[in-house]
Amino acid sequence: MVHENCGVVGIFSLDGHNVIPFVIDSLRALQHRGQEAWGIAVPGKSPFRRLGLISSAAAEFPTVVKKYKSHAAIGHVRYSTLGKSTLENAQPLKVKDLCVAHNGTIANVEELSGMVGGCTFTPQTMSDTLVAAQRLVMHLADKEDMAEAMHILKGEMVGSFCFTFLTDGGSVYAARDPRGFRPLVLGHHRETNTYMVASESCALAAVGAQLVRDVEPGELVKMSKGGISSQQFANEKPHAHCAFEYTYFAHPSSIMEGINIYAARKRIGQFLARKFPITNADVVVPVPDSARPAALGYAQELGLPFEEGLLKDRYSRKGSMRSFIEPYQSDRVEINKGIIPIQEVVEGKHVIVVDDSIVRGTSSAEIIKTLRMVGASRVSLVVTYPPIRYPCYAGIDFPSQEELVAYQHGVTEDSNATIGARVSQVIGADHIAYNDTSNLAKAIGMPEEELCFTCSTGNYAPLGIRPVFKSRIQMKGE
Numbered sequence: 013m014v015h016e017n018c019g020v021v022g023i024f025s026l027d028g029h030n031v032i033p034f035v036i037d038s039l040r041a042l043q044h045r046g047q048e049a050w051g052i053a054v055p056g057k058s059p060f061r062r063l064g065l066i067s068s069a070a071a072e073f074p075t076v077v078k079k080y081k082s083h084a085a086i087g088h089v090r091y092s093t094l095g096k097s098t099l100e101n102a103q104p105l106k107v108k109d110l111c112v113a114h115n116g117t118i119a120n121v122e123e124l125s126g127m128v129g130g131c132t133f134t135p136q137t138m139s140d141t142l143v144a145a146q147r148l149v150m151h152l153a154d155k156e157d158m159a160e161a162m163h164i165l166k167g168e169m170v171g172s173f174c175f176t177f178l179t180d181g182g183s184v185y186a187a188r189d190p191r192g193f194r195p196l197v198l199g200h201h202r203e204t205n206t207y208m209v210a211s212e213s214c215a216l217a218a219v220g221a222q223l224v225r226d227v228e229p230g231e232l233v234k235m236s237k238g239g240i241s242s243q244q245f246a247n248e249k250p251h252a253h254c255a256f257e258y259t260y261f262a263h264p265s266s267i268m269e270g271i272n273i274y275a276a277r278k279r280i281g282q283f284l285a286r287k288f289p290i291t292n293a294d295v296v297v298p299v300p301d302s303a304r305p306a307a308l309g310y311a312q313e314l315g316l317p318f319e320e321g322l323l324k325d326r327y328s329r330k331g332s333m334r335s336f337i338e339p340y341q342s343d344r345v346e347i348n349k350g351i352i353p354i355q356e357v358v359e360g361k362h363v364i365v366v367d368d369s370i371v372r373g374t375s376s377a378e379i380i381k382t383l384r385m386v387g388a389s390r391v392s393l394v395v396t397y398p399p400i401r402y403p404c405y406a407g408i409d410f411p412s413q414e415e416l417v418a419y420q421h422g423v424t425e426d427s428n429a430t431i432g433a434r435v436s437q438v439i440g441a442d443h444i445a446y447n448d449t450s451n452l453a454k455a456i457g458m459p460e461e462e463l464c465f466t467c468s469t470g471n472y473a474p475l476g477i478r479p480v481f482k483s484r485i486q487m488k489g490e
């Protein structure tokens with residue numbers, strides 16, 4: 013499906029402990045945010061970077077822990093949005109004496125590259141992160157102050173960012189964009205007096221650190237020998253927290269803006285059951301894995317049986333991975349083909365399938381085919397995210413309209429019911445019930461105006477642009 017979000021961490025131990033084991037464990041806890049590449053940076057060295065899952069490099073961990081021993085480090089798991097999925101584009105990147113890890117997308121990267129002497133961005137040769145890092149280093153050479161440099165840089169960029177930075181001098185910084193599109197939290201590990209920032213609180217929990225708070229939109233946090241300090245480099249309202257994090261991207265155990273993701277997803281299912289009560293069905297089945305809490309909430313609210321009628325194939329090469337964040341369609345299809353139905357649960361039944369999103373439609377088309385093959389008599393699809401009809405330029409990898417199934421079959425219609433009827437023909441469902449933005453915001457527990465819903469509404473005000481949409485090949489070079 014669409015690719016989205018990387019994961020970042022930044023760690024500093026005030027008591028001088030080697031933080032590399034923490035970096036590895038926290039990145040593993042963020043693996044759901046990026047499966048393509050990962051890396052670690054410590055002061056004074058070239059970053060360590062590898063392609064693939066962190067677990068694939070387990071044999072190297074003991075050497076990495078010794079060789080990169082440091083009380084200050086940053087780390088990254090990558091889900092590519094701009095720039096090919098190559099080792100060269102893996103992060104952290106190093107420009108002069110600054111290492112950078114980035115979650116987000118700099119949508120005006122071509123324009124920004126024009127401000128960096130001798131740099132012409134093409135998705136084949138570099139990532140948006142590299143261009144932003146080069147521009148930041150230019151501002152730092154001029155201003156010598158990170159908050160001032162970030163203030164100028166954010167004014168030049170369109171898009172989203174949660175950055176972690178590491179200087180060769182040994183300071184760790186974290187910066188979150190002023191709208192707060194992507195998540196970022198601050199934590200503390202008492203026993204080792206270690207501060208850390210991470211994309212999600214599940215990364216803190218993985219190393220036994222406590223969640224202190226969210227990093228504020230527009231905030232710059234500095235961790236160094238002198239302790240921890242914070243400055244606002246920008247203030248913008250309203251915030252635009254990505255609603256897609258709450259339905260799909262984030263880990264269920266994480267807490268974002270004070271909201272636990274599992275509880276939010278269950279509530280989303282309950283609210284959907286009140287909006288679309290399909291009471292004549294026999295069973296509610298989640299699309300594994302991210303829709304499971306929502307399906308449970310839906311079933312409980314209506315008193316319908318909840319069953320695991322579809323299982324991800326944990327034992328095949330790619331079976332347990334996320335399909336949407338894979339960079340290539342063939343891998344997305346392979347992962348979804350690996351979803352195994354339990355015939356006894358669905359045969360001869362009217363099945364309500366709950367999923368969190370239909371983006372390209374890869375997943376739902378495969379799953380409905382599978383359910384029909386094992387004898388489901390009727391398939392109603394309940395979707396926790398509203399129809400996605402507009403490209404995301406803020407960190408999720410659907411940069412063109414052409415790849416969005418709801419655009420291809422309904423962009424001129426403004427009613428979710430009409431789009432549902434059209435998309436159900438394409439993916440082979442008997443019925444699709446799509447959520448709407450207001451119901452979703454209420455279930456998440458946040459004011460609608462504080463959430464980003466651009467990919468559903470086409471309102472690009474949070475990014476301050478009126479884009480002219482381009483094709484995927486123009487955007488990504490692929």
Ligand SMILES: O=P(O)(O)OC[C@H]1O[C@H](OP(=O)(O)OP(=O)(O)O)[C@H](O)[C@@H]1O
Nearest residue numbers: 013301302334335336371372373374375
């Ligand atoms: O319409 P599509 O383009 O197929 O994208 C949407 C699907 O992809 C995601 O699942 P994914 O396989 O990434 O993993 P998960 O649910 O196991 O986290 C999401 O939960 C939907 O099922």
Ligand SMILES: NC(=O)CC[C@H](N)C(=O)O
Nearest residue numbers: 016017018093094115116
């Ligand atoms: N998903 C992300 O946040 C990606 C970060 C950056 N845009 C890259 O492609 O490497």
Ligand code: SF4
Nearest residue numbers: 254255404406464467
């Ligand atoms: S456009 Fe959609 S996917 Fe992108 S940040 Fe906004 S809500 Fe998230």
Ligand SMILES: [Mg+2]
Nearest residue numbers: 299300301302
């Ligand atoms: Mg899924």
